[in-house]
Amino acid sequence: MTGIIDSALMNQSTIFALPLYGETTVTDLIWFVIILILAIIIAKIITLNITRFLKNRVPKNDLNLISKIAYWAIFSIGFLLALPYLNVDLSGLFVAGGVVGIIIGFAAQSVFANFLSGIFLIFEQPMKFGDNVLVDDTLIVVEDIRIFSTIGRTFEGIYVRIPNEKIFTTTITNYVANTARRFEYNIGIRYQDDAARAIEIIKDLIDKEPFCLKNPAPSVYVDQLASDGVIIKTRIWAPSGVWWDVRTTMLWKIKCAIEAEGMQIPLPQRTVWVNSTNEENTPFIPPTVRDKVSPKNLQSGVPFQSEPAKEQSHTSIEYNSSFES
Amino acid sequence: MYGKYKIPFEYSDDNITLSITEDGDFFRYVRQIKDKEKKEKTLLTTENATISINPIEPINLPKQITQYLEIEFTPVLIEPEGFKVIFLLFPIEIGVIVSGNKKMEAIDIFSFGPQKYSLYGPSAGGVITKCYCSDIYSSPPESDKFYSGILRLEIENKTLEWVNISRIILDGYSMKIYYGPYVAMFARIKILSPTNAETEFIREPVASELQKAIEVYHTRNLSSIKNAFSMEWGY
Numbered sequence: 001m002t003g004i005i006d007s008a009l010m011n012q013s014t015i016f017a018l019p020l021y022g023e024t025t026v027t028d029l030i031w032f033v034i035i036l037i038l039a040i041i042i043a044k045i046i047t048l049n050i051t052r053f054l055k056n057r058v059p060k061n062d063l064n065l066i067s068k069i070a071y072w073a074i075f076s077i078g079f080l081l082a083l084p085y086l087n088v089d090l091s092g093l094f095v096a097g098g099v100v101g102i103i104i105g106f107a108a109q110s111v112f113a114n115f116l117s118g119i120f121l122i123f124e125q126p127m128k129f130g131d132n133v134l135v136d137d138t139l140i141v142v143e144d145i146r147i148f149s150t151i152g153r154t155f156e157g158i159y160v161r162i163p164n165e166k167i168f169t170t171t172i173t174n175y176v177a178n179t180a181r182r183f184e185y186n187i188g189i190r191y192q193d194d195a196a197r198a199i200e201i202i203k204d205l206i207d208k209e210p211f212c213l214k215n216p217a218p219s220v221y222v223d224q225l226a227s228d229g230v231i232i233k234t235r236i237w238a239p240s241g242v243w244w245d246v247r248t249t250m251l252w253k254i255k256c257a258i259e260a261e262g263m264q265i266p267l268p269q270r271t272v273w274v275n276s277t278n279e280e281n282t283p284f285i286p287p288t289v290r291d292k293v294s295p296k297n298l299q300s301g302v303p304f305q306s307e308p309a310k311e312q313s314h315t316s317i318e319y320n321s322s323f324e325s
Numbered sequence: 326m327y328g329k330y331k332i333p334f335e336y337s338d339d340n341i342t343l344s345i346t347e348d349g350d351f352f353r354y355v356r357q358i359k360d361k362e363k364k365e366k367t368l369l370t371t372e373n374a375t376i377s378i379n380p381i382e383p384i385n386l387p388k389q390i391t392q393y394l395e396i397e398f399t400p401v402l403i404e405p406e407g408f409k410v411i412f413l414l415f416p417i418e419i420g421v422i423v424s425g426n427k428k429m430e431a432i433d434i435f436s437f438g439p440q441k442y443s444l445y446g447p448s449a450g451g452v453i454t455k456c457y458c459s460d461i462y463s464s465p466p467e468s469d470k471f472y473s474g475i476l477r478l479e480i481e482n483k484t485l486e487w488v489n490i491s492r493i494i495l496d497g498y499s500m501k502i503y504y505g506p507y508v509a510m511f512a513r514i515k516i517l518s519p520t521n522a523e524t525e526f527i528r529e530p531v532a533s534e535l536q537k538a539i540e541v542y543h544t545r546n547l548s549s550i551k552n553a554f555s556m557e558w559g560y
Contacts, residue, residue: 178449210387210440214456216448239390239442239453 028085035085039078043071057122062147066119110165111148117168118147126172134173135162176240180213183236183247187254188229193263195222195230201257202234209253211246213237229266326419326471327504330376332368340437340471343421345376356421356433366432374425379538380474380508381420382497384455385434392497392542393554395443395454396476398461400491403482403516411480412462413493414473416440416455417508420541431541438472445494446558454494465507474508479527482516488560490516493524496554498542501526503535514560522560525553 019025047067054063083090105112122145127133131142133152140152140160150167152160175181189198202220206212216237223233234254238246255265326336326343332352335344342357345368352368368374384394396413403409421433443456460466465475482488493514503509511527 179446179451179453180444180448207441208439210442213453214441214443216444237444237448239444241390242388 022087024085024087028087032082032085035078035082036075039075039082042078043074046074047071054122057125059144059146062118065147110163113165114148114163117164118145118149120168121145121150121164127174127177131177132175134175135167136170138162178240180216180237181240181243182216183238183243185234185251185254186223187232187234187258188226188266189232189258189263190229190266193230195232197261198232198258198263201261202232202254205250205253205257206234206236209246209250211238211242212250213239228268327379328377330378332370332372332374332376334376336378341435343378354421354432356435358435358437364433364435368423368432370423370425374423377420377422377424377429377539379420379422380417380470380502380504381422381431381434381538381541382500382502383416383418383436383457384497385420385541386418386436387440391442391453391455393445393452393454394495394497394500395445395456395492396495397456397458397492400489401461401480402487402489403480404487405482405485407480407482409480411478412465413476413478414457414459414466414468415476415510416457417470417472417474419471420539422539422541429539434541445556451558452494465509468507470504470506470508474502474504474510477509477511479511479513480516481513484516484518486519488516488519490514490522490560492560494554494556495524495526499526499552500540500542501528502538502540503532504538505532505535508538509535514556516560520557520559522556523553524556 015026017025017027020029047070050070051063051067054066058066080090127142127145127150129142129144133140133142135150135152138152138154138160140154140162142150142152144151147164149164150162152162154160187198187202189195199220199222203218206218206220212218213236218237219233219235221233222230224231236246236250258265326338326341330336330345332345333347335346336342337344340359342355345352345354347353348367350369352370352374354364354366354368356364382394384391394415396415398413401409401411416436416438418434418436420431421435422429422431441456443454444451445454446452459476465477468475478493480490493512495510495512501510503511509532511529512524513527514522514524516522
């Protein structure tokens with residue numbers, strides 16, 4: 001096509017073939033200008049589209065920066081493509097540019113990496129403003145996603161700036177990206193308490209709480225016959241935006257409701273059996289307890305109670321590792 | 326209770342007391358529901374302001390976290406290319422809306438019924454819905470207009486299969502509520518495929534004694550109004 005236009009111009013007038021300086025003709029100059037104009041038009045179109053696409057995704061300052069960078073990058077490519085028409089020898093420029101590029105590349109490696117990561121984050125959108133995210137070990141509320149860094153606030157109100165490269169290359173846990181999320185409790189009751197009744201109470205409470213989602217349905221079941229009590233697992237789904245509030249309020253409501261029915265949260269208990277048959281096998285008894293031990297009780301097979309007059313279902317040396325009400 | 330009032334005004338019945346009284350240069354709004362906390366608000370306005378009390382889109386309480394209302398009902402089976410009308414009940418939320426200088430604002434929203442949310446679709450990509458369970462009726466059921474409204478639902482099965490339908494999701498942005506002797510909405514569900522259906526509201530009230538309720542979502546100037554909701558995760 002260039003040849004056709006060239007020949008058309010040449011046929012119309014030889015003025016286009018006249019050298020302006022060196023070997024550069026008017027035709028070359030016209031081509032140089034045409035390429036530059038095309039580069040400007042393409043740059044403007046692309047910049048406009050970038051601006052439209054990113055308008056609601058990035059802050060205004062970053063948007064200006066991105067659009068300017070895109071504009072001048074496209075213009076520079078056009079300019080370099082047009083330069084040969086002016087018979088400018090670019091080899092020296094490329095060599096110099098290459099050397100300078102390497103130097104700048106090394107110097108600005110992290111800046112460029114952060115910039116590129118910022119661009120990718122804008123497109124990928126693993127988090128939005130206001131999201132609760134865990135980046136590496138830092139739990140933040142996202143306040144701004146900039147072109148080089150992401151700004152957040154910890155739950156203690158501390159300002160946190162994380163380079164985009166780090167965010168892009170590390171694991172991001174977004175706690176509110178999905179519409180709903182599940183949380184769970186392990187509710188312990190004593191063995192003598194009615195687990196079926198406890199489950200009924202918990203289900204009733206969940207049913208009455210608006211933010212405990214109906215679907216997916218909650219699950220409440222006996223999960224463990226643990227050493228200290230029966231563990232009732234309670235799994236509840238809640239809208240992501242309010243799950244923390246629900247989680248914190250429901251636990252106390254469940255505790256109060258269970259206790260109101262006469263059930264109790266069990267505290268750790270240990271039962272120790274003393275079974276001494278001879279002197280060598282005499283069990284170790286702490287000095288504080290030994291004083292209370294009647295020599296008669298230390299005979300083989302005779303159990304001992306450290307706390308007198310307590311109701312016990314079996315005869316044993318029984319003490320609590322912590323206090324039980 | 327429903328209707329338009331000039332301020333100051335007072336309303337009271339067995340369950341609720343509502344009032345806007347003059348207090349110097351201010352107007353005090355007080356709402357007291359039986360056995361519930363009192364709600365108060367101060368209005369800086371003139372006597373030209375008016376108050377409208379009417380049922381509004383039932384998706385605001387206890388906290389506005391969704392725009393969708395889900396009504397679950399006893400499953401019904403509809404024949405291929407069938408068309409049927411059923412009646413359901415939907416929950417009522419009552420809005421107290423103040424109007425002045427051609428602008429409206431909801432100063433209070435309350436409800437006498439229980440609230441419950443649910444999730445429609447998967448946790449990633451699904452939507453939170455305000456959930457309500459209803460029986461199905463072949464004719465308009467009796468309802469207390471302060472507790473529940475009547476939804477006339479047209480079911481149109483465009484598939485060539487028998488399909489089961491047990492719930493409907495309605496978009497609050499395009500919700501049209503009418504009130505009078507009872508509260509009503511008119512909606513349609515088109516079953517497009519075994520997993521996909523489309524719901525939309527019908528804007529014309531069937532009964533002439535009904536008047537259109539003021540929509541809270543319009544007073545909030547929400548511009549992106551979508552007329553139909555696509556139930557792409559089943560019905």
